[in-house]
Amino acid sequence: MLPADQTLPSAPLQRLDLPWLIEAGVEVAILRLDLIDPLISGNKWFKLIYHLKAAQTAGAAGLITLGGAHSNHLHALAAAGKRFGFQTVGLLRGHPQQTPTIEDLQAFGMQLHWLGYAGYRARHEADFWLPWRELYPHLHGVPEGGGGLEGALGCAEIVRQGRSQLDAVGWTDYDGWWLASGTGTTLAGLALFEEGVRTIHGAMAVPQGHGVPENVAAIIHKHCRSALARESGVSGDDKAADQNPSRASALLRRCHVLDASRGGFAKTDPHLLAFIDNCELQTGIPLEPLYTGKALLALHDEVRAGRLPGGTRLIFVHTGGLQGKRAI
Template sequence: MLSPSTDWLPQAPLDPLHLDWLTTAGIEVAILRLDQIDPLISGNKWFKLIEHLKAADQSGAQGIISLGGAHSNHLHALAAAGKRFGFTTVGLLRGHPQETPTVKDLQAFGMHLHWLGYGGYRARHEPGFWAPWREQYPELHPVPEGGGGLLGAKGCGQLVTLAREQLSGLGWSNYDGWWLACGTGTTLAGLVLAEAGEHPVYGALAVPDDHGVAQQVEMIVQEAGLIDPGYELLAASRGGFAKVDPPLLAFIEQTEQASGIPLEPLYTGKALLALKQQVEAGKFARGTRLVFIHTGGLQGRRGFSSR
């Protein structure tokens, strides 16, 4: 039932990113446009779902049940995939019913929604949380919040192949590292596993330290048995998850105008601004070539002003 989805190998262009602060520092950046893999199934979320969908398919499930907030990029990608490939999706939502643009899309994509309240949602890590949902939906496979864990990370390993296949189009024979936004660290962990130390992976944290990204990445890397992982996490949340300030918004506007590439303020905008700060602080030598991942999330922008 889920199998057509597990065969889909989306393409994302790897484009040169020309910005004056990169030129000044002599740094080359190519941007892997995961926001362009599909009009609806966008960003890193699809890659985090791949191995979960395969596991669901192998277990004979008819669909997926998962959780997220009222602006969730994860639920959005999951619901869009369910509609595209014809499998059932159920979403367990944080808080009380509200009509965000994301929620309207989830409904239009045919996802069945349950609102858990705030306390109910907080219980998602408790041992008995899934039991009643498994009972109600025995034919559905549960996927953790955001499509995380080792399975989520493994799917993101494909990003390395996606980028490497396109290096020659840029005239690059190699690259010196990756730069991307981290929310849970799953996508970064996937790159770290696939690179196995070959190229460093720099993660710009879109969340504060107490979200446990470092521990989460460490756990995945250890579970996969990687000895010398080669990654670095850098603070980039600018005061907290989803906190937005005027310099960030001005930077996004200037960058969009200069590059024509749309960014959103929670992940990609913060990650690119953190890169600018590090480049200007001299972190990278002239001639360094980095692959920046555009992790999508543009659908979430619609609801941002109403938060």
């Protein structure tokens, strides 16, 4: 499914010199995951790599997953399927519509099924996957957004890439990470590999109540359970979890989420759009209004409110998503 020598592409780390950061003495470097690949862009490669490896190990002929009509996840997976020659199936929220993303999915050869809204809401029900497994027994299922522990594990590489380039921005250390969160998978991945040492700030692109903290906690607990089971030979996930609550709590204490959704997922407003235009003009770095633009505006507001002390050094992850901008 993937060539044996396939490695994750490297993203450059660059200084982000914006006037409001300089004024506050807060230093930010941006890890440009948007530059790693023209199609499998942003955090998607990192979130997909372990799902692809699991599919390969299972001898699957391809992958089946879910998303919306503008989904960056579906776009990256369909592009990967076309590039590496495996089958992809997308289960879509809502009713058939044509968007630039859908046109690309079709061009990449992804097979699409529209589930309606109620059908899509049923995706968390226990028997949701049954008919799809029957229809596509040879395909490996990937959760929405490439999430789950497999999705988070690939994000270790994001931490490694950021750390290995500190000298490029004149740093020897940093205090934490700032990134947009949708499911919280990427945030959880960074937290796993920071091991409780640095803070990870997740600027939520979805409002409170959409399960981001719960999802982050579920991934971290699952990882700590399997780590303990491996280390101690304790068998049985729950037994191990009961014995390892402090490790998970230590990691979770360093995960900070804040609502950056500005009233709802994909909702935009003139202030946000003007802020993005301004930042793009000042830095030359493209942003989009669903994830990266909202995450940067949330950082701006925290800095302006004095909640990040001068001298703080953060790595802002540019998680990509620029393909979705075509429909806005």
